[in-house]
Amino acid sequence: MASRIARVAAAVLLLLGACWAAMAADDSPESLEQQVKAAFLFKFIGYVEWPAEAFADPGSPLVIGVAGDDSLAQELGRVIARRTMNGRAVSVRQLRSGESLAGIHMLFASRSQLARLGELSAHPRPVLAVTDVAKGLEQGSAINFVTAGNRVRFEVSLDAAKRNGLKIGAPLLSVAMRVQE
Amino acid sequence: MRVPQFGLRSVRHKLLAGVLLTSMAALLVTGVAMLIYDLRSYHETQVNDLTTQAEIVGRSSAAALQFDDSKFAGDNLALLSSRPGIRAGAIYNARGALFASYVRKGTDRNALPLLPETDGVHIKGETLDIYRRVVENGEILGTVYLQSHYEFYERLWSYVAIVLGVSALALAVSWLLSLWLQASVTRPILDVTGVARNVVERRDYTLRATKSTDDEIGYLVDAFNDMLAEIGRRTEAMETSNRELERQIAERSEAERALRDSERRNRTLVNATTSVVWTADGNKLFSTEQLAWAQYTGQPPDECHGKGWRKALHADDCELMDGKWAGAADAKEPFECEVRLWHAASAGYRFVSLRAAPVLDAEAGVVEWIGTVTDIHDRRHAEEEIRTLNAELEERVRNRTEELQSTNKELESFSYSVSHDLRAPLRAIDGYSQMLEEDYRERLDGEGQRLLQVVRQEASKMGHLIDDLLAFSKLSRKPVDTSGDVDMTHLAKDVAEELMREREVERVRLDIWPLPSVRGDRALLRQVWVNLISNALKYSGSKPRSEILVTGEVTNGAATYRIADNGVGFDMKYAAKLFGVFQRLHKSDEFEGTGVGLAIVQRVVTRHGGSVRADSKVGEGATFYFTLPVRTEND
Numbered sequence: 076m077a078s079r080i081a082r083v084a085a086a087v088l089l090l091l092g093a094c095w096a097a098m099a100a101d102d103s104p105e106s107l108e109q110q111v112k113a114a115f116l117f118k119f120i121g122y123v124e125w126p127a128e129a130f131a132d133p134g135s136p137l138v139i140g141v142a143g144d145d146s147l148a149q150e151l152g153r154v155i156a157r158r159t160m161n162g163r164a165v166s167v168r169q170l171r172s173g174e175s176l177a178g179i180h181m182l183f184a185s186r187s188q189l190a191r192l193g194e195l196s197a198h199p200r201p202v203l204a205v206t207d208v209a210k211g212l213e214q215g216s217a218i219n220f221v222t223a224g225n226r227v228r229f230e231v232s233l234d235a236a237k238r239n240g241l242k243i244g245a246p247l248l249s250v251a252m253r254v255q256e
Numbered sequence: 257m258r259v260p261q262f263g264l265r266s267v268r269h270k271l272l273a274g275v276l277l278t279s280m281a282a283l284l285v286t287g288v289a290m291l292i293y294d295l296r297s298y299h300e301t302q303v304n305d306l307t308t309q310a311e312i313v314g315r316s317s318a319a320a321l322q323f324d325d326s327k328f329a330g331d332n333l334a335l336l337s338s339r340p341g342i343r344a345g346a347i348y349n350a351r352g353a354l355f356a357s358y359v360r361k362g363t364d365r366n367a368l369p370l371l372p373e374t375d376g377v378h379i380k381g382e383t384l385d386i387y388r389r390v391v392e393n394g395e396i397l398g399t400v401y402l403q404s405h406y407e408f409y410e411r412l413w414s415y416v417a418i419v420l421g422v423s424a425l426a427l428a429v430s431w432l433l434s435l436w437l438q439a440s441v442t443r444p445i446l447d448v449t450g451v452a453r454n455v456v457e458r459r460d461y462t463l464r465a466t467k468s469t470d471d472e473i474g475y476l477v478d479a480f481n482d483m484l485a486e487i488g489r490r491t492e493a494m495e496t497s498n499r500e501l502e503r504q505i506a507e508r509s510e511a512e513r514a515l516r517d518s519e520r521r522n523r524t525l526v527n528a529t530t531s532v533v534w535t536a537d538g539n540k541l542f543s544t545e546q547l548a549w550a551q552y553t554g555q556p557p558d559e560c561h562g563k564g565w566r567k568a569l570h571a572d573d574c575e576l577m578d579g580k581w582a583g584a585a586d587a588k589e590p591f592e593c594e595v596r597l598w599h600a601a602s603a604g605y606r607f608v609s610l611r612a613a614p615v616l617d618a619e620a621g622v623v624e625w626i627g628t629v630t631d632i633h634d635r636r637h638a639e640e641e642i643r644t645l646n647a648e649l650e651e652r653v654r655n656r657t658e659e660l661q662s663t664n665k666e667l668e669s670f671s672y673s674v675s676h677d678l679r680a681p682l683r684a685i686d687g688y689s690q691m692l693e694e695d696y697r698e699r700l701d702g703e704g705q706r707l708l709q710v711v712r713q714e715a716s717k718m719g720h721l722i723d724d725l726l727a728f729s730k731l732s733r734k735p736v737d738t739s740g741d742v743d744m745t746h747l748a749k750d751v752a753e754e755l756m757r758e759r760e761v762e763r764v765r766l767d768i769w770p771l772p773s774v775r776g777d778r779a780l781l782r783q784v785w786v787n788l789i790s791n792a793l794k795y796s797g798s799k800p801r802s803e804i805l806v807t808g809e810v811t812n813g814a815a816t817y818r819i820a821d822n823g824v825g826f827d828m829k830y831a832a833k834l835f836g837v838f839q840r841l842h843k844s845d846e847f848e849g850t851g852v853g854l855a856i857v858q859r860v861v862t863r864h865g866g867s868v869r870a871d872s873k874v875g876e877g878a879t880f881y882f883t884l885p886v887r888t889e890n891d
Contacts, residue, residue, distance in 0.1 A: 111324075118322045121393055160393060226324065246319035250328050 111227045112220055113150035116183060116205060119218060120160040122247035126240050129180060129201035136164035138178055140202075143185030145169055176202060183207075189214050201240045212255050217241065221252055228252040267449075268442045272434045279430040280423065287419035291412070298411055302341075302384055303377050306404050309342065310388035314400040317347050317356070318390050321397040324349075326356045333358035336402075343383075344403040348372040350396055372399035382406050444473040448480055461488030532629035534565075536612070538622045540581065552629065554600025570596035570605050577610060585622060588614050594636075597629060606633035668729050675726045682722065686715040724852040728859065731780070736863045742778050744771040744817070748806055751785040755793060764793065764802040771808035772815040774884045780860045787853040788819045788880055795878065796823030814866070815886050820879040825872040834870055857882065 120137060130137075137160065141148035148169045155165050168179065176182065176194060181203040184191045192204055192215040204216040211219030217235040221228045230253035236243050248254050313332055320329035326347075333345045336358050346357040346368050359365050369385075378385040384406035390397040444467075451465040461484055467477040532548040541562050542549075550557050553568035560567075566574060573595035584591035590613035596605035612627030689712045693705070700708065748768050756764065766789075774781075789804070796802035799822055808817040826834070835858035858868045861882045872878035 115323060121322075122319065228325075229323070246316070247323075250319045250323045250325040 108222070108227060109147055109150050110154075112207065113147055113154045115220070115227065115229065116147075116151055116181070117154050117158070117160065117165065119203065119205070119247065120165060120181065122244035123181075123203055123236075124242040124244070125180060125201050129240075130163075134163075136166045137180045138166050138168055139181045139183065140168045140170045140176065140179035141183045142170040142191050143188035144183065147183065147185075176200065181205065184216065192216055195239060199239050203239070203241055204235065217243070223252065230255065267445055268438055271437060271442055272431075275430050275434040275437065276427060279426050283419070283423045283426050287415075287422070291415045291419065294415065295408060295411060299408065302404065302406060303386070306342070306384060306386045306402050307377075307388065309336070309339065310386050310400045310402050313345065313347070313402070314388050314390035314398075317400065318392045318397055321347065321349060321355065321390055322392065329356035330358070332356070336360075342402055342404050344368055344401075346372075346401040347390075348399040348401065350398050352399075355398055367403060369401065372401060379406060379408075382409065440469065441473065444468050444477060448473075448477055451484075452480070455484065461485075461491055534627050534629065536565075536625045536627065538624060540625065549629070552600065553598050568598045570598075572596075581612070584612070585614065588616060588620065588622060590614070594632065599631075606631055607636045608632060672726065672729050675722045675729070678722055679719070682715055682719055686712060686719070689715065721852070724856065727783070728852055728856055731856065731859045731863065736777050736780065736860075738776045738864060740775060740778055741773060742776050742781050743773050744781070744808065744815075745773075747778070747782055748785050748789070751782060752789055752806075755786070755790055759793065763800070764804070766793075766802075766804045766806075768806040769808070771806070771817060772810045772886065774815055774864075774886060776864050776884065777860075781864075784857050784860050784882065787857045788882075791853060791880075792819055792821035792823065792878075794823075795825075796821040798824060810886055813886055814883050816881055816883045818879060818881050820877065822877040825874050825876050825878045826870075827874050828872060831870055831872075835868060 116139060120139075125137075127133075139151060139155075141151060148167055151167045155167060159165065170176075170179070170182075170188075170191070172188075176191070179202055182191060182195070183205045186208050189206065189208065192206070195202055195204055196215045203218065205218045205220070206212075206214060206216035207220040208214065212230060212232040212235065215235055217232050217239070219230050219232075221230055229251055231243055231248055231251040232255040233243060233248075234256060313336070317329045317332050320326065320332065329347045333347065333356050336342045336345050337360065340360075342360065343363045344357070344359045344367050347355045348371070349355040352371050354368070354370075357368055359368070373387045375387055375389050378387075382405060384404040386400075386402045386404070388400040388402075390400060447468070448465045451463050455461060455463050464481050464484065465477045467474050467481075469477075532552045534542070534546045534549045535544060537543045542560055542565050543562075545557050546560060546565070547557075549555070549560055549565060549568075553560070553565075555565065555568055558564075569577065573593075577593050577595050580591045580593045590611065592609060592611045594607055595610050597608045597610070598604075599606040609630040609632045610627065611630070612625045614622040615624045615626060617623045689708055692700075693708050693712070697705065745768065748771060752766055752768060756766065789806070792804045793802060796804065803822045805820045806818070807820075808815060810816075835854045854868075861868050861884065864884050866882060866884040868880070868882045870878060870880045
């Protein structure tokens with residue numbers, strides 16, 4: 076009898092815990108947008124083809140560098156959470172100012188870190204640059220988030236990707252809001 | 257035997273039913289198999305097709321789901337409009353909310369499920385539903401739902417209709433085929449059946465079936481015909497045998513009846529003719545009671561027992577009987593002897609015929625004797641009387657014959673002497689008449705001379721008559737010498753020549769063919785020829801031309817001579833008188849003659865051991881035959 080009461084009590088506690096966690100999560104519109112963007116970032120990996128020399132060895136992880144947006148980096152970390160993409164492990168790195176892009180495969184540059192795109196333009200390397208600014212593609216990024224009518228969309232620059240030796244899959248292009256040749 | 261009418265059980269109908277059933281079965285099996293195959297393949301094709309379509313939609317919508325682009329997903333779904341079979345489609349996101357949808361024109365929008373189900377295919381009536389998860393990189397992105405028009409039952413019914421239609425057509429074709437088959441297969445069988453029916457009904461085994469094919473049926477027909485022939489032969493043989501049997505049975509029953517009759521007759525006969533029947537054992541002893549014997553002889557039964565019966569026999573006859581009986585016992589044959597037996601009723605011995613036959617056993621030993629005693633006393637007396645009478649009669653005949661012979665001799669000698677004595681006065685009459693005629697001619701007038709002439713003629717005629725009578729009576733007395741050979745041809749020709757000398761040769765045609773010779777008295781036989789030929793000449797003299805034919809032949813050891821003329825002939829009713837003495841069939845003024853000629857002919861021929869006869873018709877000539885025995889050297 077005692078053990079049964081203990082088990083019911085444990086279940087109630089667990090339920091209460093879950094409710095608290097849900098309430099604790101920030102579900103403001105800004106936070107939801109950050110979550111969608113983090114998920115998109117992760118999903119982009121599946122539609123982009125990196126050259127083989129971009130990885131030290133076939134088993135090495137794909138690294139997403141997040142520059143200037145720690146909350147996104149954290150959110151991305153939650154999205155990834157030991158998930159793999161195409162059999163490759165994915166990891167997130169918060170890039171500090173001046174930190175080298177070496178070992179980075181995807182770079183998210185926040186509005187404040189757009190300068191990072193200059194490095195890529197100067198020294199093209201297989202890094203997918205993603206931005207979240209108006210006219211981001213003109214700044215040299217390959218994918219740029221656009222918020223249209225309460226929904227997160229994105230636009231793609233094939234030229235930027237090509238410049239950095241990357242191929243972007245047709246399905247991604249088909250769902251892009253705009254594709255710049 | 258009743259011939260069955262086969263009706264629906266006939267081979268014809270069986271064959272028809274067989275063909276139709278076979279076709280039906282084949283068609284049904286084929287139809288059902290094809291139906292199942294087709295429906296299955298239709299189902300699989302539909303399911304695969306829809307699965308593939310769902311997969312394609314899922315793949316192409318994966319990015320849309322990942323990047324929450326329901327418009328793109330809707331565009332993707334809208335492409336399904338090119339597939340008329342798909343009525344509706346929907347994409348649900350990972351949380352199960354409707355993400356994008358497509359509904360074909362004319363389809364109820366509410367047909368879409370509110371929530372996706374797990375992967376799978378569902379068939380509801382004419383609707384095929386499919387749910388397909390969209391999985392990318394191990395993550396479930398959402399679910400594709402497609403709803404398709406499923407024409408399973410339509411197909412089924414149209415298939416059934418086709419199968420039924422084809423079946424009907426095939427049945428019709430089968431019917432025609434079976435008609436043809438009937439012609440080539442059934443008809444020969446029906447022919448055989450018809451013949452068999454006729455054979456059974458009419459029992460005519462000569463019927464044959466016509467062989468029209470060279471297959472097994474043809475062989476069957478041959479075998480059937482052979483069998484019929486065999487049956488026919490057997491039946492005939494059996495009928496013959498039956499007839500033979502019936503005949504034998506009839507014969508046998510006839511024989512049995514005859515046997516019964518005979519037995520009855522014999523029993524009656526025995527009862528009627530035999531007064532006593534007795535039996536003795538092998539040793540000639542009376543061992544059983546002999547009632548009949550005792551009754552006849554008056555011996556008491558115990559007295560005739562054993563050898564006692566012999567006492568009833570006359571003592572003088574015992575030896576005779578013992579001798580015959582001993583001989584019969586040795587030869588094992590029946591015997592018969594006539595003995596005198598004591599007859600109690602008449603108190604004296606009577607003659608009886610004692611007969612006995614041995615009864616033999618299997619080893620031919622005499623077991624017993626069965627005998628009869630027949631009273632022949634009266635018969636024996638009658639026989640003796642007849643013998644006495646016969647002897648008396650013979651004696652009387654002998655005496656009478658002797659008397660007759662002596663009388664006959666006396667008569668003959670008398671007639672001879674009369675004839676002889678008559679000649680002398682006749683010669684005197686003739687001699688004196690002649691002298692009167694020669695010496696007193698001129699004193700007699702014509703009438704006197706004519707009368708004198710008549711006297712002379714009559715005297716001469718009487719002389720002839722006397723000569724003939726003498727010759728005739730001489731024939732009776734004298735024995736005939738038949739030792740000499742007589743050439744009848746020569747003799748007849750000689751006589752004919754002599755007789756013809758006195759006649760006009762030109763009005764007579766007389767042919768004498770070669771005649772058989774005989775042994776006999778030449779002079780007498782000459783007289784026969786003279787009489788017969790002169791007779792023929794005489795009686796044919798009235799004809800313008802006499803035709804006489806003499807022939808002869810030998811048959812059965814006798815020579816027959818034939819003298820035929822074309823004269824006046826005679827009436828056959830007088831044929832018996834023809835050969836008698838002085839028997840004349842014609843008046844003497846018509847034909848001259850003494851009436852002795854044919855009598856002489858008969859007597860001569862008879863004394864030669866032959867015979868005479870004549871054949872004639874009035875006005876058509878007469879034919880005389882005489883037959884003489886031909887004696888060979890051996891006689």
